[in-house]
Amino acid sequence: MTQLVEKVIGTEPYLADVNRVRPDGPVWLRKTRARALARFSDLGFPTTREEDWRFTSVAPIVQRPFRLAPADPAGVAAADLAPALFGDEGVVRLVFVNGRYAAALSDVSGLPPGVEVGDLGAALASRPEAVEQHLTRLAGCAQAFTALNTAFLEGGALVVVPAGVVVEQAIHLLFVSAPGNGPTVSHPRVLVVAGENSQVRVVESYAGVGDGEYFTNAVTEVVAGPNAVVDHYKVQREQAGGFHVGSLHVALARSANVTSCAIALGAALSRNDIVAVLGGEGAECTLNGLYLVDGTRLVDTHTTIDHTQPHCDSHEVYKGILSGRGQGVFNGKIIVRPDAQKTDAKQTNRALLLSDEAQINTKPQLEIFADDVKCTHGAAVGQLDDDAIFYLRSRGLDLAQARTLLIQAFAGDILGRIRIEPLRERLEAEMLKQLPGNGTV
Amino acid sequence: MLEITDLKVQAAGNEILHGLNLSVKAGEVHAIMGPNGSGKSTLARALSGHPEYQVTAGAVRYLGEDLLAMAPEDRARAGVFMAFQYPVEIAGVNNSYFLKAALNALRKHRGEPELDAMEFMTLVREKAKLLELDASMLNRPVNEGFSGGEKKRNEIFHMAVLEPKLAILDETDSGLDIDALKIVAHGVNALRSPDRAIIVVTHYQRLLNYIVPDFVHVLSDGRIVKSGGKELALELEDKGYGWLEGEPTGAKA
Ligand SMILES: Nc1ncnc2c1ncn2[C@@H]1O[C@H](COP(=O)(O)OP(=O)(O)OP(=O)(O)O)[C@@H](O)[C@H]1O
Ligand SMILES: [Mg+2]
Numbered sequence: 001m002t003q004l005v006e007k008v009i010g011t012e013p014y015l016a017d018v019n020r021v022r023p024d025g026p027v028w029l030r031k032t033r034a035r036a037l038a039r040f041s042d043l044g045f046p047t048t049r050e051e052d053w054r055f056t057s058v059a060p061i062v063q064r065p066f067r068l069a070p071a072d073p074a075g076v077a078a079a080d081l082a083p084a085l086f087g088d089e090g091v092v093r094l095v096f097v098n099g100r101y102a103a104a105l106s107d108v109s110g111l112p113p114g115v116e117v118g119d120l121g122a123a124l125a126s127r128p129e130a131v132e133q134h135l136t137r138l139a140g141c142a143q144a145f146t147a148l149n150t151a152f153l154e155g156g157a158l159v160v161v162p163a164g165v166v167v168e169q170a171i172h173l174l175f176v177s178a179p180g181n182g183p184t185v186s187h188p189r190v191l192v193v194a195g196e197n198s199q200v201r202v203v204e205s206y207a208g209v210g211d212g213e214y215f216t217n218a219v220t221e222v223v224a225g226p227n228a229v230v231d232h233y234k235v236q237r238e239q240a241g242g243f244h245v246g247s248l249h250v251a252l253a254r255s256a257n258v259t260s261c262a263i264a265l266g267a268a269l270s271r272n273d274i275v276a277v278l279g280g281e282g283a284e285c286t287l288n289g290l291y292l293v294d295g296t297r298l299v300d301t302h303t304t305i306d307h308t309q310p311h312c313d314s315h316e317v318y319k320g321i322l323s324g325r326g327q328g329v330f331n332g333k334i335i336v337r338p339d340a341q342k343t344d345a346k347q348t349n350r351a352l353l354l355s356d357e358a359q360i361n362t363k364p365q366l367e368i369f370a371d372d373v374k375c376t377h378g379a380a381v382g383q384l385d386d387d388a389i390f391y392l393r394s395r396g397l398d399l400a401q402a403r404t405l406l407i408q409a410f411a412g413d414i415l416g417r418i419r420i421e422p423l424r425e426r427l428e429a430e431m432l433k434q435l436p437g438n439g440t441v
Numbered sequence: 442m443l444e445i446t447d448l449k450v451q452a453a454g455n456e457i458l459h460g461l462n463l464s465v466k467a468g469e470v471h472a473i474m475g476p477n478g479s480g481k482s483t484l485a486r487a488l489s490g491h492p493e494y495q496v497t498a499g500a501v502r503y504l505g506e507d508l509l510a511m512a513p514e515d516r517a518r519a520g521v522f523m524a525f526q527y528p529v530e531i532a533g534v535n536n537s538y539f540l541k542a543a544l545n546a547l548r549k550h551r552g553e554p555e556l557d558a559m560e561f562m563t564l565v566r567e568k569a570k571l572l573e574l575d576a577s578m579l580n581r582p583v584n585e586g587f588s589g590g591e592k593k594r595n596e597i598f599h600m601a602v603l604e605p606k607l608a609i610l611d612e613t614d615s616g617l618d619i620d621a622l623k624i625v626a627h628g629v630n631a632l633r634s635p636d637r638a639i640i641v642v643t644h645y646q647r648l649l650n651y652i653v654p655d656f657v658h659v660l661s662d663g664r665i666v667k668s669g670g671k672e673l674a675l676e677l678e679d680k681g682y683g684w685l686e687g688e689p690t691g692a693k694a
Contacts, residue, residue: 386492391529391583394489395543395599396517396550405542409533409582 010045010062014148017068022154026128036141036150043144055329055361056300060269061243066215069098069184076178076209078105084174084207087422092117093172094157099186101155110169114162117171120191121155135191138221138249145245149187149219156189159202163195170201170420179212190220194228201231203423208239218246224256231419232260238267247273254280261418263427264291264299265434271300278312289318290414292434293326300329307340316347319414321407322358333365336373343373351381352410407435442467442638443607448499450487457483459663468635472649472674473642475660476682481642482526485611489523490516518550520606524596524613531583537565539583540602547603568601572628589616597628609640614648626651646678659685
């Protein structure tokens with residue numbers, strides 16, 4: 001009974017604001033939105049009684065009356081974007097303010113012919129049939145936050161790479177939240193369709209301006225065709241007043257190769273769900289991640305790698321650096337379906353606890369229904385190695401230098417895998433600034 | 442240069458050094474030998490400030506200063522270097538990156554300008570050559586995946602770059618083949634000078650053919666039980682340590 005009351009309270013502002021979504025658009029989209037809305041109001045926000053949310057209470061989100069963020073907030077200037085940018089040359093950049101495409105802040109020049117990178121909203125208006133077969137198909141609306149995003153779906157980012165095309169430029173999708181008066185919410189949406197034998201690299205960044213409270217509820221779908229190579233990066237660097245819930249849904253066709261790298265540096269509370277379905281023989285999926293929590297922040301990562309076909313490989317390495325009273329949650333599920341013989345799945349997750357009060361809840365979850373498979377997983381939670389610290393100090397480094405060097409090395413294992421050099425350098429510098437003892441804690 | 446008086450050290454609540462005396466002057470090389478578990482490494486660690494080793498009594502003066510009052514990094518910056526018996530593997534920390542940070546910390550302390558990447562590389566190449574160090578070891582993580590011999594050679598390489606005033610080498614020769622031993626000894630001898638001192642801990646006289654000591658001490662059960670010249674090492678090699686039990690303690694060089 002109490003649960004019901006709690007849900008009604010939480011969903012109210014969203015149900016009220018949904019009227020502000022443009023009522024036009026193709027019929028299928030209107031239907032999908034309506035279904036998603038019904039689903040969301042049915043489900044309500046998850047509680048810690050649900051297994052998937054056991055360690056992460058979304059009460060801080062539910063308790064704040066987040067209203068739909070203004071479409072045209074005043075005062076987001078090019079200068080506000082600087083901290084979230086990387087590289088000048090060869091980066092295609094799309095900026096979204098409160099989930100809406102900001103053409104004036106974007107630069108989409110120089111793409112190979114046939115590659116479509118732009119505003120999902122515009123595509124929905126001009127040629128909806130092009131996105132219909134993919135949009136919302138992977139994400140579904142089983143989960144409340146995803147359903148909520150879809151209920152508000154009217155725009156976002158669209159990346160379509162035709163078969164055989166290699167996109168050299170990194171495509172940077174930058175989502176900036178500019179809260180108005182009082183807490184606001186935006187629902188960023190991304191659809192990436194990589195055709196057969198194509199290659200593309202997409203970076204999603206999430207950032208905010210100002211000190212206000214805001215909530216980013218993002219959903220990304222990535223469709224990787226046969227033999228397509230997709231590198232997906234997500235850099236979550238929300239403001240201290242930001243709450244971030246996001247999900248990435250990936251479908252891999254035969255011999256597709258998708259790498260996801262999720263870096264979480266900000267937000268008071270953030271939750272990232274990744275679901276990758278290896279749906280064709282010989283597909284390969286890599287999920288890497290690094291998160292940093294300090295103060296009273298929380299970062300929750302849930303990944304699911306679903307092996308449905310034979311001869312697929314998956315590799316997953318997640319690392320967390322926790323200090324202060326920071327909290328980390330990592331849940332890595334690997335499913336190997338009966339047909340998925342010769343699966344090779346590796347999962348590692350490591351947490352570095354820099355304080356006594358920092359906390360990590362971690363769980364691998366293997367569900368294996370095939371017999372000829374290789375699955376390994378390892379979880380390690382530890383502190384900095386005292387012997388290593390002494391070794392470094394005995395050569396002249398002071399305690400802070402020694403600790404920083406070891407933390408950098410721990411993080412460098414993930415950052416070193418970033419294949420967009422200016423992004424990697426940017427994040428290495430960012431990390432260093434945020435490490436305990438370097439100002440922010 | 443180094444004056445150790447009546448040093449008592451404990452670890453995990455057990456006293457390991459029971460009142461050790463040793464005096465080392467600039468320009469000298471001292472060898473410390475002794476049975477397993479006699480406290481040789483404990484002495485080395487205590488001198489370099491390892492937090493697990495508590496000094497419960499005694500004093501250590503280094504260049505006129507109270508060494509025991511200094512943090513490990515301050516000892517290093519003041520010119521004390523320890524080559525570890527078991528060098529630590531440090532995943533993800535690039536060997537030469539670390540060494541550059543260490544050298545610059547020392548230089549800064551001495552009021553010297555920090556070396557830039559070019560100057561550092563020049564120095565490192567020269568020292569690597571002295572120790573016939575494979576260039577790939579410079580860019581690998583510190584000691585990670587190094588063979589035992591490579592680790593020892595890397596320690597002496599660090600020493601050659603950091604140019605300490607007082608070097609304490611804890612079994613740097615253990616596990617080295619004769620060729621590697623000669624290379625390491627060559628590196629150590631290159632550092633010998635009238636204003637530096639070296640303490641070598643070893644189980645084998647062979648090293649002392651190449652690094653010829655001025656004094657040899659026997660450490661047994663936490664005390665120095667005998668001191669002599671380089672011929673003492675030969676005698677020990679011959680007779681073992683048994684004949685020394687019951688020798689007077691507190692020998693001074
Ligand atoms: N950190 C420690 N905690 C507890 N006991 C220790 C510690 N370090 C050394 N000891 C004990 O102190 C004694 C001396 O150890 P130490 O390593 O100094 O001997 P050593 O002379 O270097 O021996 P070896 O020749 O085998 O290297 C041993 O009994 C050892 O077990
Ligand atoms: Mg020893």
